[in-house]
Amino acid sequence: MEVEYVKDYLLSFQKTVFPSMIERELKVKPVERKAVTIIGPRRAGKTFYFFNIISNMERSKVLYLDFEEPFLKGLSSFDVLRIVLEMFPEVVERLPEFVFLDEIQNVSLWESLVRSLLNRGFHVFITGSSSRLLSREVATQLRGRIITYLLLPFSFREYLKAKNVHVEPNLLENRGVIKRELKNYLEEGGFPEIVLREEKEKILKEYIDLAFFKDFVERHSVKSITLARYVFNDLIQNFSQEISVRAIERRLKSQGLSFNIMTLYRYVENLEDTLFIYFLRKFSMKAHERELWPRKVYLADTGLAKYTMFSQDYGKLMENIVFLHLLRETNQNPLLTFYYWKDYNQNEVDFIIKDGLKVKELVQVTYASNK
Numbered sequence: 001m002e003v004e005y006v007k008d009y010l011l012s013f014q015k016t017v018f019p020s021m022i023e024r025e026l027k028v029k030p031v032e033r034k035a036v037t038i039i040g041p042r043r044a045g046k047t048f049y050f051f052n053i054i055s056n057m058e059r060s061k062v063l064y065l066d067f068e069e070p071f072l073k074g075l076s077s078f079d080v081l082r083i084v085l086e087m088f089p090e091v092v093e094r095l096p097e098f099v100f101l102d103e104i105q106n107v108s109l110w111e112s113l114v115r116s117l118l119n120r121g122f123h124v125f126i127t128g129s130s131s132r133l134l135s136r137e138v139a140t141q142l143r144g145r146i147i148t149y150l151l152l153p154f155s156f157r158e159y160l161k162a163k164n165v166h167v168e169p170n171l172l173e174n175r176g177v178i179k180r181e182l183k184n185y186l187e188e189g190g191f192p193e194i195v196l197r198e199e200k201e202k203i204l205k206e207y208i209d210l211a212f213f214k215d216f217v218e219r220h221s222v223k224s225i226t227l228a229r230y231v232f233n234d235l236i237q238n239f240s241q242e243i244s245v246r247a248i249e250r251r252l253k254s255q256g257l258s259f260n261i262m263t264l265y266r267y268v269e270n271l272e273d274t275l276f277i278y279f280l281r282k283f284s285m286k287a288h289e290r291e292l293w294p295r296k297v298y299l300a301d302t303g304l305a306k307y308t309m310f311s312q313d314y315g316k317l318m319e320n321i322v323f324l325h326l327l328r329e330t331n332q333n334p335l336l337t338f339y340y341w342k343d344y345n346q347n348e349v350d351f352i353i354k355d356g357l358k359v360k361e362l363v364q365v366t367y368a369s370n371k
Contacts, residue, residue: 001071001075001079001082002071003087005071006071006072006083006087007087007090007091009069009071009072010063010083010087010088010091010092011091013064014059014060014091014092018051018052018054018055021048021051021052021055022154022158022161022162022192023052023161024045024049024052024151024158025155025157025158025328026038026049026149026151026328026331028053028147028149030098030123030125031147033118033121033145034118034145034146034147035114035117035118035124035125035126035142035145035146035147036124036125036126036147036149037125037126037127037128037146037147037148037149038050038125038126038127038128038148038149038150038151039127039128039129039130039131039148039149039150039151039275040127040129040150040151040152040275040300041129041152041153041211041274041275041276041300041301042129042207042210042211042214042215043153043191043192043193043207043210044151044152044153044191044192044300045151045153045154045192046102046127046129046151047066047102047127048192049127049151050064050100050102050125050127053100053125054098054100057098060092060094061094061096061097061098062096062097062098062100063083063084063088063096063098063099063100064100064102065080065083065099065100065101065102066102066103067101067102067103067104067106067107068102068103068106072106073106074106074108075107075108076107076108076109077107077108077109077110077112077113077116080101080107080113081113081116081117084096084099084117084122096122097122097123098122098123098125099117099122099123099124099125100125100126101113101114101124101125101126101127102126102127103127103128103129104126104127104128105128105129105130110126111141111142112141114126114142114145114146115141115142115143115145118145129215129274129275130215130219130273130274130275131272131273131274131275149331150327150328150330150331152190152300152301152324152327152328153189153190153191153192153300153301153303154190154191154192154195155190155324155325155328156181156182156185156190156321158190159181159185159190159195160181162192162195162196163181163195163196165177165181183314185302185321186302186312186314186317186318186321187302187303187306187312187317188200188303189204189301189302189303189304190301190302190303191203191204191207191301191303194303200303201306204303204304204306204307205307208276208304208307211274211276212228212229212232212274215273215274215275215276216228216232216270216271216273216274219270219273220266220270220273222267222270224259224263226257227252227257227259227263227264227267228267230252230255230257231248231252231264231267231268231271232271233307233308234248234251235268235271235277235297236277236299236304236305236307236308237308237309238297239297239298239299239304239305239316239320240296240297240298240315240316240317240319240320240323241296241297241316242294242295242296242340242342243293243294243295243296243297244293244294244295245261245264245265245268245293246293247294248264248268249261249264252264275300276299276300276301276304277297277298277299277300278297278298278299278300278323278327279295279296279297279298280295280296280297280298280323280338280339280340281295281339281340282294282295282296282339282340282341282342283339283340283341283349283352290339296340298320298323298324299320300324301324302317302320302321305317305320314367315365315366315367317367318365318366318367319350319365322350322351322363322365323351326338326351326353333355335355335356336353336354336355336360337353337354338351338352338353338354339351339352339354340352349362349363349364350363350364350365351363351365
């Protein structure tokens with residue numbers, strides 16, 4: 001660990017002036033003796049979400065570490081504990097009260113680090129770009145001391161706010177503006193940087209490549225890049241549709257690719273870990289049947305669909321937006337679950353929404369551009 005680099009980093013952060021930020025709809029607050037965890041795809045705004053929280057705190061009480069920084073990569077949990085307990089007091093002349101750990105999956109044995117910080121009475125906030133932070137293993141190691149929220153790219157309301165579009169949705173004269181912006185939102189998506197920049201396609205391609213290589217290939221030591229790329233593209237291309245691993249297998253074999261079916265299942269599971277891709281299970285009263293394939297695949301942002309689409313399908317894009325809305329709702333209602341349903345005659349319901357044990361609502365999504 002480069003001690004002087006770390007000390008300079010700590011001092012620099014104490015003087016950092018944050019840029020103006022779009023207030024997000026997700027609301028979290030410190031919880032005594034529990035770590036608040038924000039997960040989400042890369043570039044969804046997790047770091048700026050942290051900055052927004054920190055901007056309302058006394059800076060000398062805050063320690064922030066971004067483990068994407070080169071000199072912080074590869075640190076052990078012991079190294080980080082030393083930064084908190086020794087280096088921060090040397091620089092700021094006090095212990096921090098609030099510890100923010102950004103992209104914590106890059107720290108080895110980070111679960112023990114978080115537990116140690118909580119035991120010492122620190123308020124801990126962490127972010128990660130991996131669904132592994134939700135895994136049963138993590139929950140077990142932290143013994144119920146972690147509360148997790150999902151931060152996705154901008155919702156449509158946040159998108160309008162970012163573009164400085166202020167409309168009253170119930171006023172008839174605003175319908176044209178809302179329809180135009182909704183169409184733009186469906187096509188562009190809501191990644192914060194993309195909404196506010198001109199080079200949208202180029203930036204989006206960089207995001208996709210970053211998720212593919214860093215969060216999938218490198219993180220999971222993927223050996224066959226060709227096979228992995230095909231699976232990644234196939235899932236994106238078939239968004240808002242039913243998909244099965246066996247169907248992907250057939251398409252791969254038609255391309256002359258050879259592989260082990262278990263490798264294919266592992267790749268699909270690991271791609272979901274990037275939080276760029278989500279799978280929706282089919283509704284059944286039997287738990288084991290809900291775990292079966294096929295499932296429907298959705299994207300963390302509709303802008304990702306540009307990567308493989310040859311024409312816009314606004315019905316599929318709108319269905320994906322509704323899926324993301326429901327996903328955001330689970331932040332405030334942990335008992336909310338949702339599925340899709342299809343019978344043998346191909347009759348289908350896009351979303352069956354449950355609140356606890358009760359079926360709350362059935363949702364069928366349509367997009368009528370001329371209404």
